[in-house]
Amino acid sequence: MASCYHSEKDLVNSEYLLPRSFYHQDVLVFARQLLGKRLFRRTDEGTVSGTIVETEAYRADDPASHSFRGKTARNSPMFEEGGHTYIYLSYGIHDMLNIVCAPVGVAEAVLIRAVMPNHGIDLMRIRTSKPTSDIERLASGPGLVAKAFGISWRRDSNIDVTTKEGGIWIANGEEIKVDKVTVTTRIGITKAADKPWRFYISGNRAVSRI
DNA sequence: AAGGCGATTGCCT
DNA sequence: GGCAATCGCCTTT
Numbered sequence: 741m742a743s744c745y746h747s748e749k750d751l752v753n754s755e756y757l758l759p760r761s762f763y764h765q766d767v768l769v770f771a772r773q774l775l776g777k778r779l780f781r782r783t784d785e786g787t788v789s790g791t792i793v794e795t796e797a798y799r800a801d802d803p804a805s806h807s808f809r810g811k812t813a814r815n816s817p818m819f820e821e822g823g824h825t826y827i828y829l830s831y832g833i834h835d836m837l838n839i840v841c842a843p844v845g846v847a848e849a850v851l852i853r854a855v856m857p858n859h860g861i862d863l864m865r866i867r868t869s870k871p872t873s874d875i876e877r878l879a880s881g882p883g884l885v886a887k888a889f890g891i892s893w894r895r896d897s898n899i900d901v902t903t904k905e906g907g908i909w910i911a912n913g914e915e916i917k918v919d920k921v922t923v924t925t926r927i928g929i930t931k932a933a934d935k936p937w938r939f940y941i942s943g944n945r946a947v948s949r950i
Numbered sequence: 951a952a953g954g955c956g957a958t959t960g961c962c963t
Numbered sequence: 964g965g966c967a968a969t970c971g972c973c974t975t976t
Contacts, residue, residue, distance in 0.1 A: 796957065804957070814972060832970030834958050851957055883958050893971095928957055 755911040760902055763822030763841045767848040770841045771797035772939045776916035779855055781889040782907045788860025788889055790879060791913050794853040794940035794947045796926045798838070800846055803931040807847030817898040818847040824900055825908060827886070827893040834883030835892050839901060839910070853927070853938070855879040856946040857888065864888040876945035916941055 798805035806815040817826040822841040838849040879888040899906035
């Protein structure tokens with residue numbers, strides 16, 4: 741096995757931030773390509789990371805997208821350049837982490853629905869109040885992703901994820917082949933509910949709903 | 951100015 | 964499986 745020949749330090753050093761061009765793709769392609777990438781979060785509590793295993797695309801011409809009716813105070817990060825966060829509060833309780841793609845003015849984004857935790861498991865357990873939970877259940881849902889990673893809309897919206905400066909960044913990860921991706925309709929929406937714009941790694945235990 | 955709703959989660963039956 | 968929790972945003976008076 742190749743992993744036997746690398747120390748953990750070497751593996752960390754082999755990680756690289758994804759370039760701006762990665763965030764200038766068609767949102768449906770982008771949502772699929774985010775699968776397998778590594779999400780990082782650094783706060784004064786420590787650094788956590790995990791593999792993105794489930795995403796949903798929200799397109800500019802999409803009635804289900806917050807940007808559909810134009811720019812407002814809430815959705816303005818969606819209109820920024822690709823590679824920024826758009827975070828909003830759902831049901832008054834849950835923060836939803838989105839990664840914006842496309843050029844400035846084209847409001848498209850991908851919701852991170854589930855992450856397989858990799859580093860900082862103990863901190864995620866504290867944040868989610870799931871001390872005995874299985875690792876794959878700590879961030880298996882969009883609200884849980886933000887909770888486990890310590891991300892909130894007030895503090896963390898419109899952060900550039902192509903650098904580490906903002907405390908949230910995305911690095912390369914495992915390559916996910918097309919035949920390992922399951923495509924379904926999106927969860928929990930009423931508008932454009934027929935669009936098959938949800939993507940997840942087939943069989944992954946951290947996916948929110950099968 | 952007021953009321954309804956939502957890209958959810960977790961607890962109760 | 965059903966439903967309460969909880970609040971900013973958007974639509975309607």
